[in-house]
């Protein structure tokens with residue numbers, strides 16, 4: 456997030472210096488290479504390094520000496536109890552505070568990381584003031600949450616739909632507006648705590664939309680309909696909107712689950728009982744279990760079967776596997792006794808690191824494949840977990856090489872013409888094909904019994 460944000464500012468004409476604790480990442484960036492897969496980011500990096508507007512420095516001291524506004528883009532990972540782990544933020548704030556203590560320059564410190572409402576004012580400001588031994592007007596703080604999405608980071612930082620800043624003075628507002636001047640977007644001004652809440656409310660709403668359409672998908676399967684057709688019609692209502700109504704195996708990625716859990720935990724701390732928000736992670740987990748059940752129904756007991764999983768990133772377009780649904784799906788398949796072959800065009804290494812034991816051991820019966828054709832060979836079922844374009848054609852050569860040409864398409868990524876091909880059996884999550892062989896329920900029996 457920090458890299459994309461910094462490059463967005465540089466592109467808009469602001470001179471940006473960046474500091475990153477990992478020397479290997481710093482070195483790669485200084486040479487114009489990014490360490491994550493993100494469309495358009497390497498080109499933007501090279502452009503802004505060449506323009507001289509984007510530079511990296513090796514220490515906090517240099518960062519502070521060469522800047523007036525510091526954006527903190529530090530990680531805020533999830534703790535086991537659902538709250539965010541503020542230790543990396545506290546560590547970064549202490550390091551920045553030490554550097555500020557030695558500097559004579561005035562600074563505005565802006566928290567861009569996603570932090571629960573109250574963090575900028577309640578934690579970052581006092582800690583920074585204590586370590587830096589200074590305060591306003593020389594040292595002020597603000598919040599400016601980031602809304603970019605992986606896979607479309609460049610577009611999102613160059614043309615955000617809105618910029619939200621949380622400030623405590625008009626002077627800080629002016630400084631932030633000046634930084635965003637070259638970026639065509641409305642700037643919405645709130646208090647720091649209000650800005651922090653906007654970020655959580657936004658991500659919770661997006662997670663809600665995904666969980667909602669996933670539950671509709673289960674209905675669609677049960678009644679013999681198609682979730683995409685239903686969602687397209689529902690989404691035509693502008694009050695609802697068509698975006699983010701795409702069913703799948705559950706939301707993944709580094710943000711949604713973490714943010715929803717953190718917001719719920721914060722709500723509990725505040726004495727609230729946000730029942731709707733509380734239900735999002737359980738509904739999402741249900742959906743992943745449901746996706747696994749669809750696979751199981753397609754091939755029968757998994758013991759001794761070979762499962763090909765195509766797409767390991769949490770979605771197509773990124774190599775990020777954080778909270779990817781491929782992780783629980785693969786783990787469940789292994790536990791059920793299947794042999795699993797994996798493919799992803801860019802996320803294979805990240806997935807290997809995520810699934811291996813701390814000593815570097817990869818589970819037995821797991822194979823990483825450089826090509827999708829290799830993953831599907833001899834498989835009893837191929838599962839499309841992320842909708843990478845290379846899976847869409849699913850050529851007859853792949854189905855011919857499978858033990859049984861069954862494709863469980865968790866994203867409905869294969870086009871209509873491929874779905875109808877006689878050489879494969881297509882089962883799409885959220886469609887009637889996934890509803891076949893459902894365990895019978897009272898509701899179904901009653902429906903069948905009607906005239």
Ligand SMILES: NC(=O)c1ccc[n+]([C@@H]2O[C@H](COP(=O)([O-])OP(=O)(O)OC[C@H]3O[C@@H](n4cnc5c(N)ncnc54)[C@H](O)[C@@H]3O)[C@@H](O)[C@H]2O)c1
Pocket residue numbers: 456457474475476477480528529530531543546547550567568569570601602603604605709710
């Ligand atoms: N990933 C996204 O799509 C996204 C979108 C919006 C907001 N966010 C938020 O942005 C924040 C960062 O997320 P991310 O996905 O970029 O995390 P990340 O882990 O990919 O990046 C954080 C970077 O900070 C560096 N770092 C850690 N401690 C440091 C220190 N003391 N000094 C200097 N550098 C340090 C790490 O080495 C790492 O490169 C989080 O709060 C996240 O919730 C992320």
